Amino acid sequence: MKKSLLLSAAIAAASSAAVADTLRIPHELGYGGSESIDPISPQRFYEAIQNVYSRLVRQGNDGRPSADLALSWEATPDAKEWTFKLRDGVTFHNGNPFTAEDVAFSLMRTQSPAIDSPTKDVMEIIDRVDIVDPLTAKVVLKQTHADFPLLVMDYRIKMLDAETCGGDLDALCESGVGTGPFELVDYDPLGTTSLKRFEDYYDGPAGVENIELIAIADQDARVAALQAGQIDFIYALSAEQVPLFANNPAFTVQSVPTGRWVGMVMNTQEAPFDDPRVRKAVRMSADREALGKLVYGKDGFITTCDHPVWSGDQYRADIECARDIEGAKALLAEAGYADGLKLELFVSDISEGAVKMAEVLQNQAKDAGIEIELVMAPSDGYWGDVWMKEPFFATGWSQRPADQILNEAYRSGASWNESAWNSAEFDAALDGARGELEFDKRKALYGELQKDLWENGGSFIPVHLNTVRAFSSNLKGIDPVEDFSLRLENVTKAGSGG
Incomplete structure (x- = not known):
């Protein structure tokens, strides 16, 4: 009996130690x-890749680039070539050394059409990566980019072992071998x-x-x-x-102020959302301050005007977007919906507050003659089964720098361009902002892009969230x-x- 009790106590202690x-x-x-354990896969396993792999440049506590596997970086005066000095002595989990060859492999594979990573359209700015020596990689860009380190700070731009991945730029690498903690x-x-x-x-x-x-x-x-x-x-x-x-x-x-958002997306290529007047009418019907308080509490958000650049970003534009019911009705009448508009909105418990936000929008939009029927979808598999497959659906994004999110979510043809926003003028303006070396001029260009999304875009982004964990x-x-x-x-x- 005593042995049994001792054994049970030992098992309990071992279990407790394991949990601890x-x-x-x-x-x-x-x-x-x-x-997928491949960090650039469209189905990347966020919680896993964050801990298994490392980046060249990590996001510091201030949201700015901070040293990770690269100790330092510098650009040529025209910001078309960026040289990264790597840490010495870093090894992958399998014992292989981390070198500039792995940098070249990891960056160039992001452009693979076969993988079709959501990072592809952002990283296609890279022309090539030159291996200067084992601990020095020079990234040569197709065009000037004054903020290029912000792009490699992306949580998916992890460094993989070229040898373990077989050096194949066009195949997913599911080895799970990284340099992470x-x-x-x-x-x-x-x-x-x-x-x-x-x-x-x-x-x-x-x-x-x-x-x-x-x-x-x-x-x-x-x-x-x-x-x-x-x-x-x-x-x-x-x-x-x-x-x-x-x-x-x-x-x-x-509670942490962030650039995260939950929102609703209208496919700009599908009726009735192919008419910008309809899109803006839906967005103008919302009282953002009231919505934010109802969904996230009075201290849980900062209002925004249907663009993804948050208040902590250096390129955030100051835009006014007060509720305008009469203006929304007028736009609907011009678009041929003087008697009102009926819509289906697909929503799920994918992010905190998504369903309640949809319910509040549903209620507020009634004042403009917009009747929204909510279609509930299961959260299990939502991103593969509903997101970007229905004309009007819920979404959720984590914080990204202005250049990255504007390119990733709104450049024509980008794989995560969820609103199917397609504007050659917008794309050209993105390139112009990237290439402007003077900060104030660059900020003004990014500001015009945000104003364009408020006037014409397909994203309803009423607030940026304070993450409460x-x-x-x-x-x-x-x-x-x-x-x-x-x-x-x-x-x-x-x-x-x-």
């Missing part, structure tokens, strides 16, 4: 199990994906030994799992969920920064051996 040294994080299963142990997007600490990480071993990425598609189920102690962390809460954790000493709640209070080292700046390798857990 494991950071458990949910992922939303947005691609229904088809998530955690190694891939078991890959199961439908269940639990397991990572372990990479002891030879260039910046020192991570604070916890393991990470488990647990598939939980439903937002309410994720909240219940955190309350029950089955997971340790949730990236984002809705306004209704915050009180479940606030003022509870078992949890910490952080919650996590167990036994976690330390989670900085109050935007998700792309968050470094889970710095997190420790009470009782962890790290």
Whole structure:
């Protein structure tokens, strides 16, 4: 009997120790199990790639480029050539050294038509990558870009091992071999994906030994799992969920101003949204301040005018977009809908507040004679089954610099151009802004692009969000920064051996 009790106690202690040294994080299963460990795949597994791979340049806590695998970078006076000096002694998880050859491979594969990465249209500005020496890579651009380091700061532009990937620029690389703080142990997007600490990480071993990425598609189920102690962390809460954790000493709640947004998208190539008057009427019907308060609470957002550049970006334009019901009715009448307009909006619990935002828009749009029927879609597989496949649908994006998001989401033909925005003039203006070396002139050009989207675009982006995350209070080292700046390798857990 005594041996049995001792054995049970030992098992319980071992289990407790394992939990104490494991950071458990949910992922939303947005691609229904088809998530890829290749960082530039259209179905990239965000939570995995963030921890397995490293970038040349990471996003610092201030949102600006900060050294990662590149220690320094400099440009020629015309900003058409950028030279990156690499860290010495960095190794991949398989022991291979990280060199300029891997930089060339990782950057050039982003342009592959076969892979069709959402990074393709942004990174096609690269003409070639010259290997100056093993620790120096020179990126030669097709045109001037004064802010090129912002592009390689993208969370998907990770450095892969060219040898392990077979050097094939046109094939996905599913090896999971990176230089990041955690190694891939078991890959199961439908269940639990397991990572372990990479002891030879260039910046020192991570604070916890393991990470488990647990598939939980439903937002309410994720909240219940955190309350029950089955997971340790949730990236984002809705306004209704915050009180479940606030003022509870078992949890910490952080609110961080970011460039994230949840919105609704109209396909500009499909009727009735092929008429810019209809698109603007829908957007003019919204009271953004009231919507934001209803969906995210009075401190959970900053209003914006249907463009993706957030208030913390150096190129943000100051635009007024007050609600105008009479103006919306007039536009609808001009477009042939004097008696009103009926629409279907596909929505799902894909991001915090998406469904409630759709409900508020539905109610507000009635005043302009716009009747919106909400079509609920399952969150499991939403990004593959509904997003960009219906004429009017919900979306959600994380923070990106102005140049990147304007190119990725609005350049003609871009693979994540969700509104099917197609304007040769807009594309030319994007190129002009990239190539302008004087900051004030460049800012003015980016501002005109944002105004164009407010006047004519197909995106309803009423607010940028303060990300409100919650996590167990036994976690330390989670900085109050935007998700792309968050470094889970710095997190420790009470009782962890790290």
